[in-house]
Amino acid sequence: TQALAAGMPSNPNKPLEHGEANAATPPAGVTVPPPSRLPGASTLSEQNFSNKTGTAALEGVNATIDTLDRVRVDSAGQVLTTNQGVAIADNQNSLKAGARGPALLEDFILREKITHFDHERIPERIVHARGSGAHGFFECYEPLTKLTKAAPFKEAGKVTPVFVRFSTVAGERGSKDTARDVRGFAVKFYTDEGNWDLVGNNMPVFFIQDAIKFPDLVHAVKPEPHHQMPQAASAHDTFWDFVSLMPESTHMLMWLMSDRAIPRSYRMMQGFGVHTFRMVNEAGESVLVKFHWQPKLGTHSQVWEEAVKISGADPDFHRRDLWEAIEAGEYPEWELGLQVFTEEQAEQFSFDILDATKIIPEELVPVQLVGRMVLNRNPDNFFAETEQVAFCTAHIVPGLDFTNDPLLAGRIHSYVDTQISRLGGPNFHELPINAPVAQVHNNQRDGMHRQAIHRGRVAYEPNSLAGGCPFQAGAAQGFTSVARRLDAKESADKVRIKPEKFADHYTQARLFFESQSEVEQAHIGNAFRFELSKVTVPAIRERMVASLINASPDLAARLAQDLGMELPPPLPKALENPATPEIESSPALSLLARPGDGGIRTRKIAVLVAQGVEGASLGKVVSALVAAGAVPRLIGARLGTYVGIGGEKFAADATMENAPGFLFDALVLPDGAGAVEALDADAHTLEFVRAQYWHCKTILAFGASQALLSEAQIPMTLPDGAADPGLILADVGDADAAIADFIGAIGGPRHFGRENDPPKA
Ligand code: HDE
Numbered sequence: 001t002q003a004l005a006a007g008m009p010s011n012p013n014k015p016l017e018h019g020e021a022n023a024a025t026p027p028a029g030v031t032v033p034p035p036s037r038l039p040g041a042s043t044l045s046e047q048n049f050s051n052k053t054g055t056a057a058l059e060g061v062n063a064t065i066d067t068l069d070r071v072r073v074d075s076a077g078q079v080l081t082t083n084q085g086v087a088i089a090d091n092q093n094s095l096k097a098g099a100r101g102p103a104l105l106e107d108f109i110l111r112e113k114i115t116h117f118d119h120e121r122i123p124e125r126i127v128h129a130r131g132s133g134a135h136g137f138f139e140c141y142e143p144l145t146k147l148t149k150a151a152p153f154k155e156a157g158k159v160t161p162v163f164v165r166f167s168t169v170a171g172e173r174g175s176k177d178t179a180r181d182v183r184g185f186a187v188k189f190y191t192d193e194g195n196w197d198l199v200g201n202n203m204p205v206f207f208i209q210d211a212i213k214f215p216d217l218v219h220a221v222k223p224e225p226h227h228q229m230p231q232a233a234s235a236h237d238t239f240w241d242f243v244s245l246m247p248e249s250t251h252m253l254m255w256l257m258s259d260r261a262i263p264r265s266y267r268m269m270q271g272f273g274v275h276t277f278r279m280v281n282e283a284g285e286s287v288l289v290k291f292h293w294q295p296k297l298g299t300h301s302q303v304w305e306e307a308v309k310i311s312g313a314d315p316d317f318h319r320r321d322l323w324e325a326i327e328a329g330e331y332p333e334w335e336l337g338l339q340v341f342t343e344e345q346a347e348q349f350s351f352d353i354l355d356a357t358k359i360i361p362e363e364l365v366p367v368q369l370v371g372r373m374v375l376n377r378n379p380d381n382f383f384a385e386t387e388q389v390a391f392c393t394a395h396i397v398p399g400l401d402f403t404n405d406p407l408l409a410g411r412i413h414s415y416v417d418t419q420i421s422r423l424g425g426p427n428f429h430e431l432p433i434n435a436p437v438a439q440v441h442n443n444q445r446d447g448m449h450r451q452a453i454h455r456g457r458v459a460y461e462p463n464s465l466a467g468g469c470p471f472q473a474g475a476a477q478g479f480t481s482v483a484r485r486l487d488a489k490e491s492a493d494k495v496r497i498k499p500e501k502f503a504d505h506y507t508q509a510r511l512f513f514e515s516q517s518e519v520e521q522a523h524i525g526n527a528f529r530f531e532l533s534k535v536t537v538p539a540i541r542e543r544m545v546a547s548l549i550n551a552s553p554d555l556a557a558r559l560a561q562d563l564g565m566e567l568p569p570p571l572p573k574a575l576e577n578p579a580t581p582e583i584e585s586s587p588a589l590s591l592l593a594r595p596g597d598g599g600i601r602t603r604k605i606a607v608l609v610a611q612g613v614e615g616a617s618l619g620k621v622v623s624a625l626v627a628a629g630a631v632p633r634l635i636g637a638r639l640g641t642y643v644g645i646g647g648e649k650f651a652a653d654a655t656m657e658n659a660p661g662f663l664f665d666a667l668v669l670p671d672g673a674g675a676v677e678a679l680d681a682d683a684h685t686l687e688f689v690r691a692q693y694w695h696c697k698t699i700l701a702f703g704a705s706q707a708l709l710s711e712a713q714i715p716m717t718l719p720d721g722a723a724d725p726g727l728i729l730a731d732v733g734d735a736d737a738a739i740a741d742f743i744g745a746i747g748g749p750r751h752f753g754r755e756n757d758p759p760k761a
Helices: 064-069 108-118 211-221 237-244 247-257 304-313 317-327 343-348 382-387 406-422 507-514 518-533 538-548 553-562 615-627 673-680 683-694 703-711 732-747
Strands: 131-140 159-168 183-191 194-201 277-280 286-295 333-341 368-377 604-608 631-636 641-643 649-651 666-669 698-702 727-730
Touching (some): 131 183, 247 518, 317 368, 518 538, 518 553, 538 553, 604 615, 604 683, 615 698, 615 732, 631 649, 666 683, 673 703, 683 703, 698 732, 703 727
Parallel strands (some): 604 631, 604 666
Antiparallel strands (some): 131 159, 131 368, 183 194, 641 649
């Protein structure tokens, strides 16, 4: 407005396009100071003065908001323009010579639009292509300065903004969320001393020990190259061919066949940094560390057949779940846990801490909780943020360091390298989602898509022409590597070999299996059976079972029987006599070890409605669920409003057709003779009830609706004859007690007591 008044050429829309921060327009006749000294200005250029410094965001606030504001675009109330800002008069018709004549080459508006469209896609990630992200913050509980000088851990209450991306590994960008797969758990900390990416998974071990095997692993698990099948699945010949020839994968296979591979929600899974890292304090002393993320909601999984059905009805199940929770203000939260240990301790372990196929049992090194991470903002734009975010294991900050894990070494190279082709050049760090909150000053120049406008003629160091700037920070402020090598005692001859303990491929696979509850063990067995039954080459199945004998003879024997084959002799072990393990069982490895607080916040509950429902009890249950933080959904045969016996009105949120039973965590069946009759007449109802029952979910049936259970052939007791705690039959007169039972039963583990293999007819 100032500029307009002074008669300067100005575009009043510009500040709105790029956020308020850039609203400063120079008044006429005033010498404009360089943007680097304009308070409030924040371009991507490398400034001497920047409001990007300092990240003291309050709880629930993202310090990245301001820094991204400069690139947010909001077109409300604006005219349509070309990329050059030229207003477009007609967006319906191309320019032609006459109404029926040929289109003209001079139509730059058409050509710009089509050309841009032609180039809208970038290569998807070679692995972890399918993912969902969110913004949030990390908050440190206590200063960890004794262990590390890393910025996020400097003070109690210190807040560091983060962006997190969860992903599946094998499927393509548009594939389903609920595949059996590892989940990526990648966290970008925008610390005030540079970006730190903790690029982890929801399982603490990996398939291979050395990066040189990664392309082989990925080629084996991805769709087979001749026909591109199967999508987002490990249940095929090439995967099992490879892993059965790579016994080092056995431990990871146990995790992959466990229910960890089919999480209920991204919000309900753990995360792990996998490798051993180092933490370094101001004095230069270092310790070894493993990173853990523990979900506040506890760890919960789906059951396999549920996951299969969900992938058809809602391939975006996990993406939707994360998005909806954050939109609803139900911010997912994790605590960061550290396992801190010394090199001297590490040398005593029966396994090698440089081997990414091994965990450090919590019994040996307890997990201490040092902070929490809250995700409190959905991205504004999926492509700009979630797709373009570039996580790199090479991104660490002073106070952290790598170890000699040979898998990590390959990753330090791979992630930066892959971004260069995926994001089109070496300047991907300038994309807003990747740009650090800390300032960037160096003499790197040019390259594709350079955004920064570097001032001055000096792009080298040492220099005198720019006063020596930017200058080296020195060891006190800058990043230094820990000089100590883990294998200091060994010779440094160039070799292509592994340390001996790496050859113990089975001890921890056994530890994991033996630490699972009976139900979890059964699920692992079922998963192996399912996957191996999809393998068409009998020799591969045999080799896999022969290998599993070394981890669990029971599991292998069960599999041989289930796959209709003779139990083969065990596969010869690489290391006949591995070191005796410290422990035989680690309860912390069971999913049931972290049930959460038993609450039902954000759980989705289906409440079936029809004409003539008993409205009072239904009203009560809905209110109680809402009060407990759950998300009840009224499901009818059709959309519209259903009227209860007492004249209550229930507007259906969804239908049994568009939201089938397996999408919900629990089910309420209403009383009311007319309603039950109407529901009974629709086969969807019985399918709904069966899906809930067979996936071991809680069902509350009021009065007359109990007939639907027998109609759906639901067994009223468990296979062992005991009462089923997940089937709550109630009279409407007794609604309050029943509702309390119902809520309690949803908050606990699923009702696995119902399971029978094969399911009882
Ligand atoms: Fe990755 N991995 N990886 N990986 N990884 C990628 O980087 C790679 C490994 C993980 O949400 C790629 O940006 C190698 C372990 C996650 O954007 C690529 C090796 C762990 C993500 C790559 C591994 C991971 C990736 C593909 C063995 C858990 C998704 C696109 C040496 C600790 C990050 C990209 C996101 C992505 C390479 C093994 C986790 C190709 C070479 C172990 C969560 O660079």
